[in-house]
Amino acid sequence: MSLLENYQQIRQKTIEFCSLLEIEDYAIQVVDFASPAKWHLAHTTWFFETFILKNQVKDYQEFDKNFNYLFNSYYNNVGKRILQNNRGNMSRPSTSKVLDYRKYVDVKMQEFLKDIADKKVIDLVTLGLNHEQQHQELLITDVKYMLGHNPLLPSLDSAFNLVKDSNIDTKKIKIKAGIYEIGYQGNDFCYDNELGVHKVYVDDFEINNHLITNGEYLEFMNSGGYSDFNFWLDEGWTWVNNDKINAPMYWHKIDNEWHYYTLAGLQKVDKNAILSHINYYEASAFAEWKGMRLPTEFEWEIASNNLDWGKRWEWTNSAYLAYPRFEKENGAVGEYNGKFMSNKMVLRGASVATSKNHSRNTYRNFFHSSDRWQFTGLRLAK
Ligand code: AVJ
Ligand code: FE
Numbered sequence: 477m478s479l480l481e482n483y484q485q486i487r488q489k490t491i492e493f494c495s496l497l498e499i500e501d502y503a504i505q506v507v508d509f510a511s512p513a514k515w516h517l518a519h520t521t522w523f524f525e526t527f528i529l530k531n532q533v534k535d536y537q538e539f540d541k542n543f544n545y546l547f548n549s550y551y552n553n554v555g556k557r558i559l560q561n562n563r564g565n566m567s568r569p570s571t572s573k574v575l576d577y578r579k580y581v582d583v584k585m586q587e588f589l590k591d592i593a594d595k596k597v598i599d600l601v602t603l604g605l606n607h608e609q610q611h612q613e614l615l616i617t618d619v620k621y622m623l624g625h626n627p628l629l630p631s632l633d634s635a636f637n638l639v640k641d642s643n644i645d646t647k648k649i650k651i652k653a654g655i656y657e658i659g660y661q662g663n664d665f666c667y668d669n670e671l672g673v674h675k676v677y678v679d680d681f682e683i684n685n686h687l688i689t690n691g692e693y694l695e696f697m698n699s700g701g702y703s704d705f706n707f708w709l710d711e712g713w714t715w716v717n718n719d720k721i722n723a724p725m726y727w728h729k730i731d732n733e734w735h736y737y738t739l740a741g742l743q744k745v746d747k748n749a750i751l752s753h754i755n756y757y758e759a760s761a762f763a764e765w766k767g768m769r770l771p772t773e774f775e776w777e778i779a780s781n782n783l784d785w786g787k788r789w790e791w792t793n794s795a796y797l798a799y800p801r802f803e804k805e806n807g808a809v810g811e812y813n814g815k816f817m818s819n820k821m822v823l824r825g826a827s828v829a830t831s832k833n834h835s836r837n838t839y840r841n842f843f844h845s846s847d848r849w850q851f852t853g854l855r856l857a858k
Contacts, residue, residue, distance in 0.1 A: 479601060480589040486605050487582055489831075490520065490612055496633050497619070502571045505564020506625050510618040510849065515547065515563045518574045520608045521581045522547035526554055527600055527809060529584050539580045540569070553808035602665050603809060609831040613850075616739070616829040621849050624726050624737040631741030638828040638851065639738050641787050642748040647685040649782045653678060656778045659799060660838040669813040670838045672801030676774045683771050683779045683857040687788055688762065691747030693754075694734070696765050697723060707764040712757025715846060725753035725848045750787055751853050756821050756845035759791040759854040769793060771857035773840065776824040780837035786830075788853030789823040789841055796820040796842040820844055827851035 477485075494502075494513055502514040511519075522543060529536045538544075546566065548557040558565075569577075585601075592598060616638075623630050659673035660666040702722045705713050715721065723729075726737040727745065734745040736753075754762075763769050771779070773794035796817055804814035820842040826835030829851055843850065 479592070479598060480586060482605060483585060483589055483601070486608050486831075487578070490517065490608060490615070491578075493612065493615060499571060501619065501622065503564065503567055504622065505561070506622050508561040509847070510621040511560075511563050511614070512566075513615060513619060514566070514571050514574050516611045516615045516618070517571075518543065518547045518569075518577060519549055520604075520611045521574075521578050523607050524585055524601075524604050525581050526551075528597070528604065529581065529588065532597060533584060533588055536584065539577050540573075543569075543577065551808045551811050553811060599665075600809070603812075606665055606667070606834065607812075609834045612831060613827070613829045617850050620726075620737075620739050623739070629737050629742050632739040634740050636739030638740075639736065639752050640746065640749050641828065642689065642746075642750060644689060644748060645685050645784065648682050649685060649779055650682050651678070651680070651775070651779055653680045656774070658774050658777055658838075660836065662836075666836065666838060667813055667840070668805050668810075669798070669802065669817075669840050670836075672799040672803065674800050678772070678775055678778060681771070681775050681857055683775060683783070684855050685782075685784055687750045687784075687790065687853045687855050689747060690745050690749055690751050693724070693751045693762065694745070694747065696762050699765070701761060701765055707761040709757055709760055709845075711845065712755075712761060715755075715757055724751065724758065727753075752788060752851050753848050754791075754852055754854065755848035756791045756843075758848070759852075760793075762854060763856055766856060768856040768858045770854060773822040773824055775857060776855075777837055780824070783855075785825040785837075785855075786835055787828055788825060788851050789827050790825045790853055790855050792822045792824055794822045796822045796840065816842060823850075823852065 494517065497513055503512050505512050525538065526544065530538065544555055545557055548554050589601065619632065623632060655675050655677050657673055658676050660670040661673055701707060702716055708716065723734070728735050728737070735742050736745050759770055770791055770793040773792040776790065776792055798814065798817055802814065804810040805812065823841040823843060826839065827850065
């Protein structure tokens with residue numbers, strides 16, 4: 477597929493998901509970490525306008541002089557911006573103005589992509605497309621958070637039954653101790669944080685093929701998992717107590733039976749379906765209860781070719797740190813990944829909301845230990 481066709485398809489996909497929204501759904505921000513759909517639509521567009529059009533197209537006229545301030549997410553190199561928790565304060569610009577912004581930038585981008593040859597620029601456009609795909613996943617999880625905190629727990633669409641998949645092949649994979657190469661070695665796109673192929677030593681280990689199911693997690697819950705401090709990391713135990721946590725995000729006990737909110741509406745918890753919406757503290761406590769542990773990101777990558785993966789982001793036992801030969805990209809896009817390498821854990825795999833061509837066994841997702849609004853799950857190792 478040409479870059480132009482790729483651009484058209486990926487941009488269109490964002491719009492397709494949004495067509496399921498009501499106009500009131502576009503603007504609100506119910507929690508700091510979840511951005512409004514309107515903001516995602518504009519921010520992904522801003523990325524192309526800022527990093528491609530403004531730098532590459534002679535006499536390019538920006539769509540609106542305020543948009544850099546409104547839709548710059550975190551690039552200090554590109555100027556001042558609104559606070560992240562103010563993203564929902566913007567009833568203006570209207571959604572229709574933001575959609576006009578997308579069209580304006582799309583016209584310019586498509587013109588520009590017709591004869592583009594510079595490898596560096598092609599790479600930057602490709603980064604912009606992968607960026608948009610990351611935001612497609614964030615859009616889904618942010619909309620889920622919004623509707624999942626609406627008192628009526630409305631369904632978005634019956635097709636969005638994203639928690640259902642099950643895999644309970646209980647095979648265990650044994651890997652021999654040795655020195656293995658870690659990092660992306662292909663010729664296609666990857667992020668800077670996957671690069672700098674390097675060797676790591678791992679000891680003998682065993683890793684489960686299956687992701688923990690709701691049924692297995694219910695056993696942990698029913699045996700008092702959330703009330704025994706022995707299973708918990710200190711920060712996790714504080715969180716459980718302060719926030720009175722007794723189940724994964726979106727779970728509700730109704731008439732003594734566990735249900736969970738899905739984008740297809742409220743449903744009874746399916747014991748065979750793969751667990752979702754747990755944070756690192758919960759993943760760690762579950763592993764402790766089982767007498768096992770989470771794999772490191774290196775063990776995960778080494779074993780990945782023999783594993784069933786791709787339905788949940790899997791918490792690993794690895795802190796999100798730079799690889800030994802990590803080089804952040806030049807310029808403002810150097811702020812893309814590298815500056816978040818503190819106080820975050822690595823998640824490996826991909827989720828039901830991840831673009832299919834976007835998942836690689838070297839992809840390093842990262843979130844804070846307390847985050848659980850993504851489609852996060854866990855796999856055990858020992
Ligand atoms: C890799 C999902 C943690 O949410 O900030 C979006 C993705 N990077 N825009 C994030 C991202 C820039 C990133 N995560
Ligand atoms: Fe972004």
